[in-house]
Amino acid sequence: MKTLHVGLIGAGFMAKAHSLAYDGMPMCFWPAPAMPHKKVIADLSQERADTAAMQFRFDKGTANWQDIIRDPEIDIVDICTPNDAHAEIAIAAAEAGKHIICEKPISRTLNEAKKMYEAVKKAGVVNMLCFNYRMTPAVQLAKKYLAEGSIGDILDFRGTYLQDWSADPASPLSWRFQKAICGSGAFGDIATHVVDMLRFLLGDFAEINARMATYIKERPVQSGSIDKLGTVKGGDGPRGKVEVDDQCCLCVKTASGAFGTIEATRNAWGRNNYITFEIHGTQGSLYFNYERRDELQVCFASDPGDRRGFRTVYTGPAHPYGEALWPIPALGIGYTETKIVELHKFFDAVVNKKPVSPDFEDGYNIELIGEAAFKSAESGRWEKVGTIG
Ligand SMILES: NC(=O)c1ccc[n+]([C@@H]2O[C@H](COP(=O)([O-])OP(=O)(O)OC[C@H]3O[C@@H](n4cnc5c(N)ncnc54)[C@H](O)[C@@H]3O)[C@@H](O)[C@H]2O)c1
Numbered sequence: 001m002k003t004l005h006v007g008l009i010g011a012g013f014m015a016k017a018h019s020l021a022y023d024g025m026p027m028c029f030w031p032a033p034a035m036p037h038k039k040v041i042a043d044l045s046q047e048r049a050d051t052a053a054m055q056f057r058f059d060k061g062t063a064n065w066q067d068i069i070r071d072p073e074i075d076i077v078d079i080c081t082p083n084d085a086h087a088e089i090a091i092a093a094a095e096a097g098k099h100i101i102c103e104k105p106i107s108r109t110l111n112e113a114k115k116m117y118e119a120v121k122k123a124g125v126v127n128m129l130c131f132n133y134r135m136t137p138a139v140q141l142a143k144k145y146l147a148e149g150s151i152g153d154i155l156d157f158r159g160t161y162l163q164d165w166s167a168d169p170a171s172p173l174s175w176r177f178q179k180a181i182c183g184s185g186a187f188g189d190i191a192t193h194v195v196d197m198l199r200f201l202l203g204d205f206a207e208i209n210a211r212m213a214t215y216i217k218e219r220p221v222q223s224g225s226i227d228k229l230g231t232v233k234g235g236d237g238p239r240g241k242v243e244v245d246d247q248c249c250l251c252v253k254t255a256s257g258a259f260g261t262i263e264a265t266r267n268a269w270g271r272n273n274y275i276t277f278e279i280h281g282t283q284g285s286l287y288f289n290y291e292r293r294d295e296l297q298v299c300f301a302s303d304p305g306d307r308r309g310f311r312t313v314y315t316g317p318a319h320p321y322g323e324a325l326w327p328i329p330a331l332g333i334g335y336t337e338t339k340i341v342e343l344h345k346f347f348d349a350v351v352n353k354k355p356v357s358p359d360f361e362d363g364y365n366i367e368l369i370g371e372a373a374f375k376s377a378e379s380g381r382w383e384k385v386g387t388i389g
Pocket of ligand 1: 009010011012013014015042043044065080081082083085103104105130131132189225226227228
């Protein structure tokens with residue numbers, strides 16, 4: 001069996017999720033398209049990189065991500081840094097002929113996304129963007145219902161991503177609140193996941209009318225580069241300005257004529273990772289909540305009136321990717337499983353030389369949606385979503 005050698009850059013939260021997936025992918029998807037070999041992990045200091053190499057089981061650490069680009073043995077560059085480094089690393093990796101798996105959002109700006117998209121297109125390397133929530137079997141099942149026309153023509157929809165880890169103003173000013181590093185706040189960090197799921201399910205977005213807000217304007221400055229995601233309080237140290245949105249609401253018209261809303265906020269006390277969508281068609285409805293990710297709720301208008309209502313389908317081996325995961329429905333799909341499915345799709349694409357979705361083109365399209373949303377928040381009007389090319 002072929003081996004693909006991996007260099008991972010940015011040894012924080014996502015490095016842990018990706019490392020678990022490299023180990024778990026061949027165990028679930030056997031025979032694997034290729035065996036992953038975790039060769040080098042990079043972070044800003046040698047000490048952090050060496051510790052991460054031990055923790056996440058890479059052969060070695062480096063404080064210089066260019067070592068990974070220069071290493072002729074490396075097949076795959078895995079980008080898990082904050083958003084400010086995505087473009088520089090991805091473009092260098094593409095120019096070196098490496099296949100790339102990159103965390104979302106693609107970049108800080110539309111211009112960076114364009115350059116990344118052009119670089120991978122020119123180099124002809126496989127590229128994947130990590131919108132892993134759509135890899136949840138229940139989301140794939142929703143796609144199947146929609147493709148089969150089970151709920152008829154789509155009329156309207158709503159999507160949410162609500163969180164509270166930073167609802168406390170004492171939670172620190174990490175890179176996620178600094179525009180020069182993250183590019184945008186609630187939109188780029190969380191809304192983009194729902195945008196990706198709804199684009200995947202319903203197709204391209206045509207027009208946006210959006211509102212953005214920043215309620216918590218200052219936070220205690222965080223020391224260290226890893227975002228602790230609200231697990232520690234910032235204390236009484238110096239405070240810094242929050243430069244990005246912490247709430248965004250989008251009204252969306254899709255190219256197919258459906259109308260819906262997408263809401264993302266960091267201020268939703270009691271909501272932890274509340275990623276939901278509800279889709280209404282002429283013949284029924286679908287509802288998904290990631291906090292109950294083994295379940296898809298479905299309602300069909302054709303059911304007799306006295307028994308019509310949402311029913312719950314628990315995903316298991318009969319459902320997309322389910323056979324590779326666990327042999328019993330409702331056993332409990334976790335975040336890691338979404339990363340395992342994602343990695344399997346990526347390895348399959350690299351080995352079999354085929355495109356994979358979501359890719360940098362999807363990422364660029366989502367940046368175009370972001371551009372329309374921020375423009376609308378300024379103008380107060382509906383704005384058309386731009387197209388690539
Ligand atoms: N798909 C998802 O569900 C999901 C979830 C969380 C984060 N993310 C994305 O993953 C990326 C990383 O987020 P995270 O939560 O893992 O961040 P993190 O703060 O936990 O870790 C980032 C790490 O990157 C290192 N780093 C920063 N710049 C670097 C550079 N130039 N070279 C090498 N290392 C560098 C930092 O020192 C830190 O160790 C972001 O783009 C984020 O949006 C995606």
